[in-house]
Amino acid sequence: MNRWVKVLLVTGISFLLCLIFFSLLSNFNIDNKMHENLNMLALVLSICLSLVIVNTISQKREKNIKDNSEKIKQIEELNKNFKKIRYKKRDIIQREYSRKSLDRVNGNDIIKYHIENNIKGLRTDIENSIYNISLLDEYEKNVAKIFEQESVNNTKYSDKKYKRIENIVLKKVIYTKKDFLIKIYLDAYYKSNGGNVHERRTGFRNYYELLELYKEWESGKKYEVTKRQERKIMNDDIRYNVLKRDNFTCQKCGITSKDGAKLEVDHIIPVSKGGKTIMSNLQTLCDRCNSGKNDKTKEDFETNDVCPRCGGTLVKRNGKYGTFMGCSNYPKCRYIKKIVKK
Numbered sequence: 001m002n003r004w005v006k007v008l009l010v011t012g013i014s015f016l017l018c019l020i021f022f023s024l025l026s027n028f029n030i031d032n033k034m035h036e037n038l039n040m041l042a043l044v045l046s047i048c049l050s051l052v053i054v055n056t057i058s059q060k061r062e063k064n065i066k067d068n069s070e071k072i073k074q075i076e077e078l079n080k081n082f083k084k085i086r087y088k089k090r091d092i093i094q095r096e097y098s099r100k101s102l103d104r105v106n107g108n109d110i111i112k113y114h115i116e117n118n119i120k121g122l123r124t125d126i127e128n129s130i131y132n133i134s135l136l137d138e139y140e141k142n143v144a145k146i147f148e149q150e151s152v153n154n155t156k157y158s159d160k161k162y163k164r165i166e167n168i169v170l171k172k173v174i175y176t177k178k179d180f181l182i183k184i185y186l187d188a189y190y191k192s193n194g195g196n197v198h199e200r201r202t203g204f205r206n207y208y209e210l211l212e213l214y215k216e217w218e219s220g221k222k223y224e225v226t227k228r229q230e231r232k233i234m235n236d237d238i239r240y241n242v243l244k245r246d247n248f249t250c251q252k253c254g255i256t257s258k259d260g261a262k263l264e265v266d267h268i269i270p271v272s273k274g275g276k277t278i279m280s281n282l283q284t285l286c287d288r289c290n291s292g293k294n295d296k297t298k299e300d301f302e303t304n305d306v307c308p309r310c311g312g313t314l315v316k317r318n319g320k321y322g323t324f325m326g327c328s329n330y331p332k333c334r335y336i337k338k339i340v341k342k
Contacts, residue, residue: 061157065165068154072166074146075173078139082175083128085182086121094188097235099198102190107202108213110186115217117276125182126214129207132180143174181207233277239265246284252315253328255286262287288317288330309335 066072094110096102114122153162186202205213242265248257255261266285269275305314305325312329314337325337 061165062169064155065157065162066169069166069169070152071146071149072169072173075143075170078142079173079175081135081139082132085125085128085132085180088179088182089185090120090122090182091185091187094186096188096190099190099192102188102198102200105188105200105202107186107188107205110188110202111184111205111210111213112217115214122184123214126210129180129182130211130214132175133177136175136177139175182210183207184210234265238277238279238282242279242282243284245279249284250286250289251283252285252289253330255331259331264290266290289315289328291317305337307333307335309333 092110092114094105096105111122114120115126116123118124151159151163151166153159155162157165184205186205187199188202189197189199191197243263248263249255250261250263257263263284264287266283267275267277268281268283271277275281306312307314307327307329310327310329310333312327312333314325315328316323316339317326323339325339327333327335
């Protein structure tokens with residue numbers, strides 16, 4: 001019997017039962033309008049009840065055939081070779097901190113940054129999609145061979161009914177290319193101090209566009225994009241938290257904001273060398289120390305030389321006439337040493 005015939009049959013029976021139930025309530029003082037409402041409620045309840053009953057019976061039959069079908073077991077064994085994708089569609093929400101930066105938003109740069117840092121597993125899902133699609137040709141050949149096999153009915157259902165339900169289940173478990181084509185919806189916005197939200201929607205990116213961006217990242221074209229996005233992450237909240245953690249003191253020379261120093265937040269490992277905008281990679285430096293450090297790492301910036309005047313550490317700085325060695329206790333100690341080029 002067709003599923004929809006069953007639905008109509010169960011709906012009719014449920015409706016009659018509901019009418020009988022509500023007719024018993026007619027012994028009470030119920031006006032015509034209330035009576036119409038009860039009839040409508042009876043119809044809605046009967047439809048919902050019939051759908052639940054038919055769906056439960058269908059699921060039970062499908063599970064029974066799934067447990068007994070050799071074809072389905074073989075296809076599920078083939079499916080184990082595929083790598084899972086957590087979800088095919090996802091949203092990327094990018095918050096900008098000025099109207100000007102919102103107008104300059106480049107959706108491809110944002111996606112490349114997410115790929116680079118594997119945010120929410122995006123790079124993993126793209127790589128899994130590529131891997132899964134590469135298996136599909138061989139998979140389809142194996143599925144075709146399984147379909148050529150004769151179905152063995154070990155259940156109480158008739159052969160015709162068994163094959164029909166088995167085909168329904170097979171369509172659900174067999175993978176197709178559409179199962180691995182992930183896509184992204186990208187949205188950028190800026191929230192002003194007054195609470196006004198300015199949105200710039202950058203639209204969808206389908207699997208093939210994501211694949212091109214992934215290939216660009218993989219080939220090494222990601223470098224400038226990653227730098228721009230890493231610097232965009234830096235905001236006033238992060239700066240304040242770093243300054244507060246370091247007691248508003250330069251971590252090289254010890255000068256504080258009370259001494260009139262201009263303090264800046266610096267990447268310990270520079271962004272240009274793969275550094276990330278995270279608290280563990282940020283430090284407080286005064287403008288002079290930060291200028292001297294430039295894009296050097298900690299090892300390049302600091303030396304083992306000792307200041308002969310105060311015993312402080314000599315660090316490399318940039319000045320008007322080039323790079324020189326200066327005391328880390330500046331401005332208390334103004335000792336400098338020229339760097340002799342070899």
